[in-house]
Amino acid sequence: MGIRLMVASRHEIVRICGVAAVAMMALSPATAQQPEIVAPGVISLEGRNETFPAIDPVDGSLWFSVYTDGFDRQTIMRAQRRGSSWSPGEVVGFSGTWGDRAPRFSPDGRRLYFTSNRPAGAGQAATGFNIWVVERIGGGGWATPRLAPGVNADDGHTIHSSATTGAIYAASNRPGGSGRSDIYRVGHDGAVEHLPRAINDENSQPDLWVSPDERWMILVVTDRPGGEGGDDLHVSYRRPDGWTAPANLGPGINSPEYEYGPTVSPDGRHLYFTSHVRGSADLYRVELATLDPAPDVGPDDASAIRRLIEDHYVSAVFALRDEAAVRRGFHADFQLFVRSDDGLLVVPLDAWLARLELDGIPSAGAIRHEVAFIDVTGDAALARTELFVDGEHEYTDYFALYRMHDGWRIVAKTFQSHD
Secondary structure, eight states: OOOOOOOOHHHHHHHHHOOHHHHHHHGGGGOOOEEEEEBTTTOTTOOOOOEEEOTTTOOOEEEEEESOOOOOOOOEEEEEEETTEEOOOOTTTTSSOOOEEEEEEEESEEEEEEEEOOSSSSSOOOOSEEEEEEEEEEOOOOOOOETTTTTTTTEEEEEEEEEETTOOEEEEOOOOOOOSEEEEETTTTOOEOOOOOTTSSSSSEEEEOOTTTTSSSEEEESSOTTTTSEEEEEEEEEETTTOOEEEEOOTTOOOSSSSSEEHHHSSSOOOEEEEEEEEEESEEEGOOOOOSSSSOOOOHHHHHHHHHHIIIIIIIIIIIIOHHHHHHEEEEEEEEEEEEEEEEEEHHHHHHHHHHHHOOOOOOOOEEEEEEEEOOOOOOOEEEEEEEETTTEEEEEEEEEOOOOOOOOEEEEEEEEOO
């Protein structure tokens, strides 16, 4: 949080609390809903086709592609986050001339991959679809798109998903595959792996999303016997002996029409996808915990870190106001770093808690939070949390964590106030 929270009065903390109750209630299976259309009348519009949603892990904006005259003539749009929804989308600066679709972010949000049939260079003719990449630059802008290195083949790659290792999973119709379109893994070293028969069979696997840690994926299979028809969403897990056979996510998600464009929100809670169940293409989302079969990814470091931040920071500070609960998630040598002009104020845990004046009296209020990004390497991790108050973006918190003998602990925090 910012300096204002570090020295916050009880009134300020009451105004900023309540996030735990709101977020945890939304996760309860008892309150889960069927897939819902994303922002009807704002994003999902009558007479327009919206496809391939993606959530920016940096600012929470919604990216997607649209078309009216043909699937190959799509344009990429971006909708700014507004509280729990988004503003109407606008065409991004590098799209609108060629057929661009399927925006997908790298897990850290530094790069955006997309599919395009634009020419490979100035003065060249447009060819088939390939994967392009654009780098995020300062001031909220993007660099000039370029062909993604090492991943494109002469026969083209269409849809893609990247992992924290730098690997890219791509659907391709290159020769030598098992079906019309197969899934390949391209390592950071350029090595290409055709995924095994459990994933790639005689059917077409034209689309996928892979978890950042490569432990599971949601993939599209076309006209698979026993499915709902058309493109269906499936889930598969990587086990020690390989990938499991894809399991259909069932009629609650899939229909006799087409479902594709899967992506999971950076906080790991929602599946976003495209469905033609209403005739045109619309964007939908559903809580992962309510799927049947629900993704069984098991406990992992990212999940443990997310729970720690929610239980011992968000809930303990803002809802329960419980100092003991805070201490259980923070290392005794934790330090809060506060920028003061060109200097740096270092606040130890005891001093920070003393200024918070946590009195153990539960509070209520209107706040929402997102654990927007978690990056783990061995026993070290970084995480970012966004805090929204009354629909306004108030704070961005950055946490540094270490794995201790008894689990993960927060060891340092910086922040940015958006006042």
